Amino acid sequence: MRIAILAYDGCMGAEVLGLSDVLLVANRISLLRSPDAPAPFSISIIGTKAGQVRLAGGAQLSVLAPMPFDLLVVPAFDFDNIEGITTALAGLDEEKAFIRRAVEQRKIASICGGSLLLADAGILDGRQATTAWALAGEMARRYPNVEVIPDAVLVRAGEIITSGAFTAYGDLALQLIRDSVGSSLARAVGRFSLIDHSPRSQATYLDHRLSHKRRESLERAISTWFEKRLADRYRLDTLADAFNLSSRTLLRKFRAETGRSPLELLHDLRVERAKLLLETTTLSVAQVAAEVGYLDVATFSRLFARRTRLTPATFRKRFHVADVTVF
Incomplete structure (x- = not known):
């Protein structure tokens, strides 16, 4: 050929x-x-x-x-x-x-x-x-x-x-x-x-923080707000109040900019944080789930697998940074 x-x-x-x-x-x-x-x-x-x-x-x-x-x-x-x-x-x-x-x-x-x-x-x-x-x-x-x-x-x-x-x-x-x-x-x-x-x-x-895309001001602002509250329970009315918008207006503006909902963005940010914890700490999967706002480990594991094509345990096995490297 x-x-x-x-x-x-x-x-x-x-x-x-x-x-x-x-x-x-x-x-x-x-x-x-x-x-x-x-x-x-x-x-x-x-x-x-x-x-x-x-x-x-x-x-x-x-x-x-x-x-x-x-x-x-x-x-x-x-x-x-x-x-x-x-x-x-x-x-x-x-x-x-x-x-x-x-x-x-x-x-x-x-x-x-x-x-x-x-x-x-x-x-x-x-x-x-x-x-x-x-x-x-x-x-x-x-x-x-x-x-x-x-x-x-x-x-x-x-x-x-x-x-x-x-x-x-x-x-x-x-x-x-x-x-x-x-x-x-x-x-x-x-x-x-x-x-x-x-x-x-x-x-x-995939790491959404590194994606080359145009991030409009509302998405960027909401991302920053979420990143400080990853473990908090998601409430649309609380989010809307933080930006002085009604829930309906916030959803409409956010979907017009990004084509998705704020909750989907939150899930992405939580998974990115979970990946970092799995790579760099010895926290159990349950502890990692709790750190990023999921009390139910099964729900967290399903979400993680949908977005990464790996279970949390498999991801850690492949990417965990060990203290000692053998060449």
């Missing part, structure tokens, strides 16, 4: 080189298994024209001119704020035109925020797609004709595959290996590279 990775000024170098290297590992393992068989992947790093591109962070990378390929992979771009997304996309007209030409005859994949570049090129309209969880809300706002699946690591929509946050280049690589060669080689590459080849979800890693 001929895979071309599209590099451009400001793109994330680790996604370009990481994908290339994982597929190189696949070639090497395949050769060890079948010395006389051809390598399953031909990987090239291309630009819209040959030359040098400046990666995010400043490193220079030589890229080839476009050449025949079966799959084009588009990595993410760097930005520092929401306005920076608009600026970055405005400077990538040549890449968007190249993507539009490519999708007419070839398969396309993206890594992380590269899906915003696909969406801005207009090729995701009417399709499902994913992106980095922190960008999902902004992507949905910018491209209402795209059905964004925020917690998915990989989404296949016809001939287009989009993948989740930064290191999802590993998940994409294993999927390409499975598609082209088979699960046996994908498992071997996953073990060699320490990439989990079992199905994953971005929901486990």
